[in-house]
Amino acid sequence: MIRKTERRGQRVLVIDIRWRKPDGSKGRYRRDAQVQTMAAAAAEERRLIGNIAQHGDVHEPKPAAPKEEPEPVSTAFGEVVARYRASFMVTDLKVTSRRGYASVLTSLLLPKFKDRPITKVDGESAAKLDLELTKHGLAKSTRNNIQIVLRSVLRFAVERKYLDAMPSGLPRLKQPEPTILEIPTDEQVTTILGVACPTQRLAFSLMAYAGLRPNEVRALLRRDVVLRREDGEPVGGFLSIREGLSYGEVHTPKTGQREVPIARPLAQVLGPVEKGSRDGHVARSRRGKPWGQYGLEQAFERVRNRAGFAGWSVYSLRHYAITSWLRKGIPVHVVQKMAGHRNLATTQHYVHFLKADLEDAARRLDSGRGDVAGGVTAG
Template structure:
């Protein structure tokens, strides 16, 4: 690994406390960039050379979205180099990211969500666990990585909230409705002790072997239940996160509160959902404005 890249990876891991997945993405983007300049000193890489690099990627068929991500990674890398006095200036800060069409997430209807939540069999332990996981995901808008990382110590079922640690290990407290609380309580009382089999684990959601549920394992489950429920729309754990945000906004939640519950550091990320607010504002205007 290039010495500067090694330093940067340590910085992301130790100081910024990024997840292994995020660090790996940065490392891939920057390693590919450095491979295009073998044996060259970073100090002498110019803006023109970086433009040529991205033109080459474009000719090779790299998507606009991937190019934008790579440029963002390289900008972060050079800012780190400037901060550490490894280069004098960044050759990439003046480059603009390629324009992206904001793709609105696929949204599940209330009927689809209801069908999905009712798909697990409540007569078997796995069905009780899976229903609890689905209810928590829809009730809180957690990322799937945050869901499977939940510990029993993160819950306060009496008051009705949970603590989650999102990107960058940032903690947030999220309220949890009665439906999710009841399902989680049922799982903790009737299923979790059976899965533990006299062992101990800090993880809230366990497999039948008594180990923590994984992202991949839950991904397979939600695919299975979507087919079982007859949900036609493509579905993933992230789809329930989108449904959580959309259904809140449709019923009058403000964007800032939804931002905090989703754990978005920038409200611009949450604003992808403002198409929902626009329809609601039109309805309010039509009903309440004296000259509408």
């Protein structure tokens, strides 16, 4: 109800409302009206009674404060790596790549970033890491490999929605230093094969005359060898390079399957291999078992040292095969297929060394031109 009262000589309208609250207790509102006219006071009273009917009180409830959304918790780098290793590394990486990536993750990236949120492993972090590695004297190729593994993990994080996008400002990959190929001469290869024992000679010949990689030598089976004979003597044929064997796991070769012609020297070494199970391994150690992961490298070091060529790697035999094909005039795109190079540029790298050989030959011819001419005149 609304009552009129006098206060200090002025008329005041008082609103006085009584009601029963939802919990049964009595409620009362008695205040001076906010206005002076009776009509306005009546409107104010109706508003207050409406609040009682709707909310159980003359006052409208205060709007609830908006809930603060908790800041999303970023998954730690170490957790992302664990999922990366359990899925992507198994399904998408070659066995040898998997080993290399695991080494980089375990020895460097996890100790550095394991507990850091993946969102905080950004371009600045990668650049600081690269600077540290530079100060420790790591080669460009090694630093590139580390950055490649880090980028692979970050791309995986984007695909799995741990990151919205690849971080900006990642360091550029460095231009690798030009590789100096170790290419032995015909005489040096003959010396190495002559020093090797029969089992070593067979494995090394597959690299020196067919350009196989060590993992392809380890995986080669008898059924992959087709020899061509003349008068009962093996003179040629083809090798089917179907598989590689790395760390005890069989896998597709680095650049896919291919066929390689068998040169006469290799055919003669492979002659006895036709005997035995077609699923048996061609190259075996002295114990009669397939070569282990590092067996060929270690055997070559021993043979190489006995031959007096310290410093070469077993891959020098493969380099010899590729340059031999080029020297014999086999087109570079055919050599690319025989060698199993993914990019023609890799094969052309060998052409560069072949060109150096030709230029050296030209200099030798030029240096002897006067003597030859003199000899002809004198004769």
